[in-house]
Structure formats: structure tokens, C-alpha cells
Amino acid sequence: xxxxxxxxxxxxxxxxxxxSPPDVMRNLVHDRTVxxxxxxxxxxxxxxxxxxxxxxxxxxxxxxxxxxxxSDVCERLLEEPIAFAGREGMAVExxxxxxxxxxxxxxxxxxxxxxxxxxxxxxxxxVRYRLEAERVEQ
Numbered sequence: 791x792x793x794x795x796x797x798x799x800x801x802x803x804x805x806x807x808x809x810s811p812p813d814v815m816r817n818l819v820h821d822r823t824v825x826x827x828x829x830x831x832x833x834x835x836x837x838x839x840x841x842x843x844x845x846x847x848x849x850x851x852x853x854x855x856x857x858x859x860x861s862d863v864c865e866r867l868l869e870e871p872i873a874f875a876g877r878e879g880m881a882v883e884x885x886x887x888x889x890x891x892x893x894x895x896x897x898x899x900x901x902x903x904x905x906x907x908x909x910x911x912x913x914x915x916x917v918r919y920r921l922e923a924e925r926v927e928q
Contacts, residue, residue, distance in 0.1 A: 791866060796824035796842060803839040807858040822846050822855060825870045827863045843867035847880060850923075854884035857893050864896030872900070876926045885909070885916040901925060 796804065798817045802817040804826075808818040818824055828837035841859015845852055852875040857864055875882045885908040886894050897919050898904075908916035 791863070792828050792837070793825050793866065794828065794864065796826045800826055800842075803843055803886055804858075807839070807842060810857055817830075818856070823871075823874075825867060827859060827867055841867055843870055843872070844872055845871040847874070847878065850880055852878075852880050852882045855884065857884065857896075859893040859897070860891070861895040864893050865899055866904065868896060868900050872926055873883065873922070875921070876928055880926070881923045882921040882926065884919050885911075886919060887911060888915045888917070903920075 798816055798819055801812045801815040801819060805812040807919070808811045808815065816895070822847065824844040826842045827840045829840055830837055833859060841863035842856070843854060844856045852871045854868070854871050857867060859867065871882055882902070884902070886897060886898065895916070900921075902919035902921045905918045905920045908918040910916065
């Protein structure tokens with residue numbers, strides 16, 4: 791598995807993973823830091839996008855805005871915002887929508903703490919997770 795910056799051409803696959811419109815994912819690629827996990831495909835010129843993470847930073851916290859993929863892929867992708875937070879001395883936060891078992895397992899496996907209920911999105915409850923700055927490896 792390799793991790794790279796997302797490009798606009800990834801928008802279709804990101805849309806599939808996030809169950810969002812491709813235009814929204816295209817905007818995400820332009821507006822946030824977005825990294826994708828890829829695996830080599832049968833054709834050496836193409837790689838399959840296995841998952842992605844998007845994040846931004848502000849007020850002492852790195853906010854993971856979207857995370858998608860299998861639990862193993864999400865664990866690896868979380869290394870990206872955690873490493874950034876470590877360099878900047880920041881905490882990391884994210885919201886996990888109810889029913890996102892793979893994401894929840896990954897978040898807990900890398901050391902995030904459940905800090906309670908988050909806001910609802912499209913009527914779906916979320917759980918807020920946080921990794922404090924002192925727990926982020928620098």
C-alpha cells in the first residue's frame with residue numbers, strides 16, 4: 791500500500807468510498823489536504839484507490855474531515871494527520887458516523903479516545919474522538 795496526495799482524477803473513486811457526489815469530492819481535493827491509499831492494479835500504469843483521509847488544521851487542532859476504507863487502510867491513513875499534528879504540537883479530532891465500524895475500529899486502534907456524542911449529519915448520530923497533543927508522537 792502506498793500513500794499519495796489525491797488528485798482531481800481520484801474524485802470518482804473518492805465519491806464511491808464516501809457515498810458523495812463526485813463534484814463534492816473534486817472540491818474536497820482542492821480545499822483540504824487529501825491523501826489516498828493505493829494498491830497496485832493488474833495494469834502497471836493504474837493503481838486502485840483503497841481509501842482516503844482529508845484534514846485541515848486550525849486553533850491548535852488537526853480536524854480529520856473524512857476517512858474511508860477498511861480498518862487497516864484507515865489506520866495507515868490516520869498516520870498522515872497524526873504526523874502533521876506531531877510536527878505542529880497539535881491534537882487531532884474527528885467525528886465517526888454511527889455505523890462506521892471500520893473507521894471506529896481504526897480510530898480506537900491508533901489511540902483516539904471517545905469524548906462523547908458529536909453533531910448529527912443527515913440525521914445520523916456521530917461520536918467525537920480526540921487524540922491529545924501530548925499523546926501524538928513527535
